[in-house]
Amino acid sequence: MSNEVLKGQVGGISADQLRSYIERIEKLEEEKHEISEFVKDIFLEAKSSGYDPKIMRLILKQRKMDQDDIQEQEVMLDVYRRALGMELPDIEEAA
Amino acid sequence: MSNEVLKGQVGGISADQLRSYIERIEKLEEEKHEISEFVKDIFLEAKSSGYDPKIMRLILKQRKMDQDDIQEQEVMLDVYRRALGMELPDIEEAA
Amino acid sequence: MSNEVLKGQVGGISADQLRSYIERIEKLEEEKHEISEFVKDIFLEAKSSGYDPKIMRLILKQRKMDQDDIQEQEVMLDVYRRALGMELPDIEEAA
Amino acid sequence: MSNEVLKGQVGGISADQLRSYIERIEKLEEEKHEISEFVKDIFLEAKSSGYDPKIMRLILKQRKMDQDDIQEQEVMLDVYRRALGMELPDIEEAA
DNA sequence: AACGTTGAAATAGTTC
DNA sequence: GAACTATTTCAACGTT
Numbered sequence A, B, C, D: 001m002s003n004e005v006l007k008g009q010v011g012g013i014s015a016d017q018l019r020s021y022i023e024r025i026e027k028l029e030e031e032k033h034e035i036s037e038f039v040k041d042i043f044l045e046a047k048s049s050g051y052d053p054k055i056m057r058l059i060l061k062q063r064k065m066d067q068d069d070i071q072e073q074e075v076m077l078d079v080y081r082r083a084l085g086m087e088l089p090d091i092e093e094a095a
Numbered sequence E: 001a002a003c004g005t006t007g008a009a010a011t012a013g014t015t016c
Numbered sequence F: 001g002a003a004c005t006a007t008t009t010c011a012a013c014g015t016t
Helices: A002-006 A015-048 A053-083 B002-006 B015-048 B053-064 B067-084 C002-006 C015-048 C053-083 D002-006 D015-048 D053-064 D067-084
Strands: none
Touching: A015 A053, A015 B015, A015 B053, A015 D067, A053 B015, A053 C053, B015 B053, B053 D067, B067 C015, B067 D053, C015 C053, C015 D015, C015 D053, C053 D015, D015 D053
């Protein structure tokens, strides 16, 4: 076992590589968490300026859904094309 | 009222200020989303290197937990398992 | 310890009561699973009748969103009132 | 065409049949939702009886897993932990 | 048939 | 401690 540890190999896996993956992920998750804190701060600041965070969240949700709708329209187009038996762009057409 | 509208003041709140808050939050949320994509990429890369993402997630979860909490949880799991007569996963530790 | 087991008490908890909770939940989860199977069957049946499951899912999603909207409309109306500078019932207007 | 519409036939499909499929699915989804509510209630009841819902969920998860899978997961967790030099949760088993 | 993608369900965290 | 929101997890689906 000590040999494996010396080579950075434990249980058939490379400890260094695994550690690298894990730590990179932890780093990124930490960044996400910090950003979440910023967001929280903004909500607090807005609240102390008299805005209702709950309403703000609804607005944000609404704006996000609007954007999603744009993307979903693509999907719907595709679906309707299929439903109507229209040719699909990504299907090979026999020559 | 017309004055307020001209100044961007509506119903006693500044529309501009609200817009600023909203947009700052949307910006930060976008950053969070991008980071999430990076994390996803790392998991994919790790997977293609032979690591099991599921186990990695468990590891990440444990590393986030306090060492005492981990032990307490293990103990309680053990208690509940005994109460239910479940087989206990006993792992042989090779010397 | 054997005393505790005889009394159905293990680690300070009542084994019987715990088992009851666990088994009731497992029973309900099983029912949910069976229902999911039925749903799957219906999709399959519909598909073999010539309906596109993807379209059906979109319809279901749409109908669900419509119902959600009905419940949310009160709130959203208020949101838009605020956003558009309409009079707000709960905010004190400076004299 | 007017004939088809009168018969509930549009574009070669039966509107009534589609409606039937959709409504049956919605009914089943509703049942699933109600069962989920029951489950939630049981967790609440258990909690007020002194049981930890979190531990209960872990127990439920383990009971759903195959015994072999549990052990395999434990082993792999152990391997990864060693590779990362994490402390291992060793629980003393009282005789 | 495994893979990635996607959408729903569960879980955890936060606020009131 | 109850409700709500956000995140994470899990399962189904089509695709290659």
